[in-house]
Amino acid sequence: MSSTQSLIRFVREFYQSNEFIPLHAPHFNGNEKSYVLDTIDSTFVSSVGAYVDLFERQVAEFTNASSAIATVNGTAALYSALYVAGVRPNELVITQALTFVATCNVIAQLGAQPVFVDVERATLGMCPRALETFLDQHCHLKEGMCFHSSGSRIAAVVPMHTFGHPVQIHEINRVCARFGITVVEDAAESLGSFYKGQHTGTFSPFAALSFNGNKVITTGGGGMVLCESQEVGKRVKHITTTAKVAHAYEFYHDELAFNFRMPNINAALGCGQMEQLHAYLSAKRALALAYQAHFDGSELEFVCEPEHAQSNYWLNAVICADKHHRDEFLEMTNKAGVMTRPVWQLMHTLPMFKNAIRGPLDMSVWLAERIVNLPSSVPTVSEVK
Template sequence: MIPLSVPNLKGNEEKYVVDAIRSEWVSAAGNYVNRFENNIKKYLKVDNAIACQSGTAAIHLALKLSGVTPHSEVIVPTLTFIAAVNPVKYLGAEPVFMDCDDGLNLDCEKLEQFFKEECTLTKKGLINKTTNRCIKAVVVVHVFGNMAAIEEVKELTDKYNIKLIEDATEALGTCFIAGKYKGKFAGTIGDFGAYSFNGNKIITTGGGGALVGGSAKDIKMAKYLSTQAKDDELYYVHDNIGYNYRMSNLQAALGVAQLEKLEEFIEIKIKNYEAYKAKISNINGFSLLKFNDKARNNHWFYSLCIDNNEINRDELLQYLLKNQIQTRPIWKLIHTQKPYKNNQAYKIEKAIDYYNKVLNIPCSSNLKQESIGYIVRVLGNIKK
C-alpha cells in the first residue's frame, strides 16, 4: 500500500528524544519545549509563540483571546477539517459558514458581500441581522498548505474591527513571495496563527501545535491559560479557568528535529507535485488543483480534481484502493454535519462541487518517484 501521508523521521529525532528521556524532563516542561518555541519564532520571524498539545488547542486559545463569548458568532469555512470549527462551540458561540473559492479556501468576495448585505455595524460591533448576534472573529484556513486570500480578508476584518485567526495547521512554511505581505508566512498576518504537528502534517511531534500572535500580552495570557491558569504554582492558586494544553518535552524534542528538515521537506513536496502535474496533464479527465501563485506554498496535500463527470469519486477511491493506493475525499462539509445543521450557511455553492470531485492522493515527503509513476499509470488505466 502506498500511504496517503506518513511522517518522515530520518533526522535527529531519535537523538533528541533519547536526550529528553535521559534528562528525565518528559512532561510539559524542559529544555526542548523552550528550544522548539524559540526555533518556531526564528523560522516564522515572529516575536511571540507558545507550543501546545494540538492545533485545536491553539485555535481554542486564539478564539478565547479574541473575545469570543457565548451567543457571539465566528465566520468559518464549511470546507475544512472540523477541528477549525469545534472550538467555537467550546466557548458557547455559534459558527456562520462561508463558501470556498477555487483554491478551496474561504471565499473573500462572499465574505465581503455577507458583511455588507447581512450585517449592521454598530457601537457594539458587527451585528448579524438574521441572528442579532455580534460577530467577533473570522477563521481562515490555508487548506492543504495553499495560501488563502489573506490580504483581502485582513482588509475586511480591519475595516469591521473583527479579529482574524489564521488556521495555518496545514500550512507551516507557506509564505508570500509577492504583494503587500511578501516574505510573511501563513499564520503571521492575522491577529493569531495556529499550527498543527499531527502525525500526517509536513512536520510532526506525534501530536502537538503552536500559537503565534502579534501581541506579547496575548501570547503570555495564552501560555498562562494553557498551563491550568496557575497564579501561584507553589500554593496552587487559580484565578481563572485554565486548560492542560502545554506541549510535552518529548513532543518538543521530536519537533526540534523535524523543524531542522522542514525546508528540505517543502522542496521535496514541490518537486513531487510538479512530477504528478506533468504526468497527470496527459490523462483526460483529471487535473491537479493549483496553488496560489503569490506564495511559496508548502504543498502539504495534493488535490486530484475529477474533471470527467463520467468518473464517480467514490468508485475512483475504491479503484485506487484495490490497486494499493491510499486516497481520501476532502472533508464532509461541516454545515451539513449533525451538530451544525441549524447554523447559518451563506450561499454555499463551490464547496459542494469540490466536495464531489476532489480526492487527495499520496503526498508524503518520502514518496518515491517510482510510486508517483505507478499511481499515474493506474489513473490512466481506469477506463480500461
C-alpha cells in the first residue's frame, strides 16, 4: 500500500467516516445556539451588545493580552493594527512570501508596499537571520527610523505564525529593536499557540487574530486586535468604531476611521466557542500526535511544533519529497474524498506583488513545492479515543 493510500485509510478510520472529509470544519456543540438566540431576543444583534464585550474579555484573559478589540474579520484586525502602528502610504512593510494573501492585501490597501524575506523550515515562518541580513544589506538608520536604500521608510515587520506554529519571535523582536521597527504579529492562525510559555500575539505592540469558519474557533467571520496596553486598546476601538465620540445622542466623529466592529450576534457565537477552546486544543493535539505516529518512518515528513513552542496545530501538514510527489498526493487524496491542499501561492508570484522588493526566497520556494495540508477538524471525544 502506498503512503497516500495509507493516509486515506488512516484519516477515514480516525474520523470514522466514509463521506467527504473536509480540511477544517467548525464544531458547534456547546452554548453557541442559545447565545445567538439570546442576541436575537435582545434585538442587540449589531455592533453594540454584551457578547462583544464578553468575547473580548475571554480572548484577552486566555491570551493574557492587555486588551483585545473584536473586528469583523482577521483582515480588518490586521489593517487596524498596522494603521495604529503608523503604517502610511509609500512606506514599506516587511513580511513573508509564504503567507495568505490578506497579509499583503492590507499592506497595499494602506498605500504601503510589502517586502518579502525568507522563512525557515523549522517554523515555516519568517527567518530572523534572513530578516537581519536584508536589513543589514539594504537599510540604514536615520533619526531613529529605518530606511530602505530606495528612500522609503520601513514602517513595520509582520511575521506570521504559519498554521499555528510560532516563529522565533524573540529573535525577530531583537532584530527589529536594533533597527527601530515596530513588529505587528499576524497571529490569525495561532489562537492557542505559545512560544516559551507566552501566547503568540503578545510579544509585540499589536497582533491580529482570525475567527473565520476554518479556524480553531469561529464567529462565522471575525477577528481580534491584541494590544500591549489598555491605552492602545482604546485607540484601536476608537478607530474601528468610526471614531465616534461618546455622547447620549449627538453624532460627532473626531477623525477619519473605519466601521470594523464585530456584530454582537457573531460575538455570541465566539463566546460559546471560547468555552470549549481548551477541549478543542487538546483534541487537535491528539490528532497531531496520531498523524505524527502514522508518518513515523514514512517518506512524508510530518510538520511538528518547533523547539520552545506549543502549537495549536490549526492545520496539520506534511512535506513531500518534491513537487511531483506533492501533486500526485493532492490528486489521489482529493479524488478519494479526503480534502488536502497545497500551501498558498507565494506572494511574489501573484500579479499584484510580482514587482515587490524581496530578498532571497530559497526556502519559501522549496517549501511551497512540497507542503500539503491534511484534514485537521477538531475530532470528537470518541474519535480521539
